[in-house]
Amino acid sequence: KFERNVIITALLVSGLFIFSLFYAMGAKKADVTECLPYDKSYETARVNQIDAHTYQIFYVARMWNFEPSIAYIPVGSEVDLFLTSLDVVHGFNIFNKNTNLMGVPGGVSKTTVKFDEPGVYKVVCHEFCGTGHQNMQAEIIVN
Numbered sequence: 001k002f003e004r005n006v007i008i009t010a011l012l013v014s015g016l017f018i019f020s021l022f023y024a025m026g027a028k029k030a031d032v033t034e035c036l037p038y039d040k041s042y043e044t045a046r047v048n049q050i051d052a053h054t055y056q057i058f059y060v061a062r063m064w065n066f067e068p069s070i071a072y073i074p075v076g077s078e079v080d081l082f083l084t085s086l087d088v089v090h091g092f093n094i095f096n097k098n099t100n101l102m103g104v105p106g107g108v109s110k111t112t113v114k115f116d117e118p119g120v121y122k123v124v125c126h127e128f129c130g131t132g133h134q135n136m137q138a139e140i141i142v143n
């Protein structure tokens with residue numbers, strides 16, 4: 001009897017989590033972070049222009065900086081962000097954007113962000129990664 005209650009509670013809680021995830025994906029249009037198969041090309045930091053308003057930024061995190069440290073993107077662009085790490089686990093958060101990635105060595109995280117407002121978007125590491133953690137940041141300049 002007790003076990004049955006525990007199982008039912010667990011199922012309800014898992015159901016709620018799954019529901020929240022789909023709700024966030026659908027109703028609120030949150031972009032859910034994807035994890036991609038790893039390959040060495042992700043270790044090269046770079047910005048790629050796909051077309052006039054579509055870009056890719058390949059970020060490489062390491063103690064204690066992000067490469068590219070500054071990226072320039074035109075207003076109205078949609079940007080696919082890819083992130084990997086060369087050492088420990090790092091975080092990746094863009095101020096005023098609903099963006100939260102983990103930089104994991106041997107792994108790639110991806111998300112898509114639309115920049116409709118010009119400005120300097122600060123990126124910070126939000127995962128404690130050693131003595132230089134609080135200085136680990138980058139900028140995305142949208143103009």
Ligand code: CUA
Pocket residue numbers: 064089090091125126127128129130132133134136
């Ligand atoms: Cu990288 Cu904290």
